[in-house]
Amino acid sequence: MDKLIEVKNLKKYFVKEKGLINKERTVIKAVNDLSFFIKKGETFGVVGESGCGKSTLARTLMLLLEPDGGEIIFADKNINKFSKNEIKELRKNMAIVFQDPHSSLSPRRTIKKLLEEPFRIHDIDIENKILKQRILELLDIVGLKKEHLYRYPHEFSGGQKQRIGIARAIALNPDFLLLDEPTSALDVSVQAQILNLLQDLQKKLDLTMLFITHDLGVIEYIADRIAVMYMGKIIELGTVDQIFSNPLHPYTEALLSAIPEPDPEQEDIKIKLEGEIPSMINLPEGCSFSSRCPLADEKCLRTEVELEEKESGHYSACIK
């Protein structure tokens, strides 16, 4: 079992200051002591509701945000102390695809320019003719055509723009691809096309993927192992089967019961979770889920919970 990425006690805090004279400092622990690893060639899924720290995790992992603690080990190297040049070098090997394809492509550049960018930024010595060949090849891989080369982003549909985003990400043959809600802005039929494309690419290019989404149906379909996040922490981690067939944490259970299944024969909407998602600013002491948990009691408020291995490879952070 080869690990491509290992994260140890990763932390990212945001500090909010209020007031001029009597400064009030609140610390938001968006990524609060996370540890996990991703095996070579697997698809690792991260699910959670809005504001649970999924995207902060993505950005910290890519070193787009500076971590406040912990280690990120990529291909046996500790990357969080890397210099600027080393990070640039690293980016050839780690690529990211963002949620919103409309705002991640410059509206003033043609597709050709957009796809040349990764090669130019990394000063890759390549003849113009070969570069164009490579770009056409990339377009072909993601299912676009030669005649799209000189068009601008606004001439494409959302699904096509996401294909361009993916082409850019895989331009330099990375080992690792991070996808931050890549299909959330798309319709189901287009989503299906993109999911198929990603699976093809993974096989063809031998990619390791981290797939972030709030859509449990998508994660169940595409991921091998899943981490469920709540309020900056991983509260459950395991294989798809373990998480979906035998959820151990009450939050995971509630989340799964809330998915509207496309099957009218099923019973009525079940509500296992009342109340709103709390703000990260005033987290309850002890287990951060205790304020919404149906099983919570005194002990949950006092005990700091940690991920614990409950069965082989299946971790849960619940004392119950």
Add this chain to the structure above:
Amino acid sequence: MEKENNLDENEILLEVKNLKTSFFTYEGEVKALEDVSFVVNKGETLGLVGETGSGKSVTALSIMKLIPDPPGKILSGEINFNGENLIKKTEKEMQDIRGNQISMIFQDPMNSLNPVFDVGTQIKQVIKKHQRKSSRMAKKIALEMFKKVGLPDPEHIMGKYPHELSGGMQQRVMIATALSCHPQLLIADEPTTALDVTIQAQILKLIKNLRDEMSSSMLLITHDLGVVARVCDRVAVMYAGNIVEYAPVKKLFKNPSHPYTEGLLKAIPRRESRGEKLKIIKGKVPNLITPPSGCRFHPRCEYKMDVCSSTIPPRKYIDENHYVKCHLQF
């Protein structure tokens, strides 16, 4: 407005017949709705599903007569609400109907609430305008509604501004406002799309309970087939300005007859299909300035025949409440 005879289940509340709406833009006429017909019975929920640009929202806005004119125009068809054709109504008459008899919840609660007034003022304004109540009465009704939609401490929430509330709470305020005048028809346009799953489940349950309690009918617009399966009695599947299939919800999921419906259902990622490729509908939604001839779905259809590109398919009734717009034999 007093509701009469709403015990009779099969009484028609809203009947849309051959509705055709276009937008006249610089690039040409966008034929947004080609031929839309459906019925909403009293006490029933009809789901309108389809992808971006299929004309779901235009249908809703046409019923409310809120299509911006220019550039939009309802070209032909009938919208019969309680037996009266809304298309013939004047703007003044429509204002009496909107809010009182038909009201609407939109997708994005943040954009439908006014950021400079507290939410209490906004709901009271609606009640005062439509029901001609005094401020004191309006406040009483508003508090009652807030309690009904499950907002904690209604008195306190009344004084809050929209930005102080979470997305789920904002949507609850919108629902309270929309239902405050006891409408006979509630149009909900993607009411839970902007919300997280756990909150979505709460809001869906709430809408369902309130609809039953007030015995209103509902037109629920969504792109999520899971939501349709949970909430609706009947479904109309829209594609490029047409309803391509119209059926009771159980029948549609068990026996999807239109190739587009079939494609949509198969495109949903599920665990059973892990490792396999998802079935996709090839191509993309057509440009409605120059829509395909004949059946608008034919360039993407895997069962395409010669007749499909030349003739607009008729409505074929499989049984009396299930129709398909397709040339295939069933």
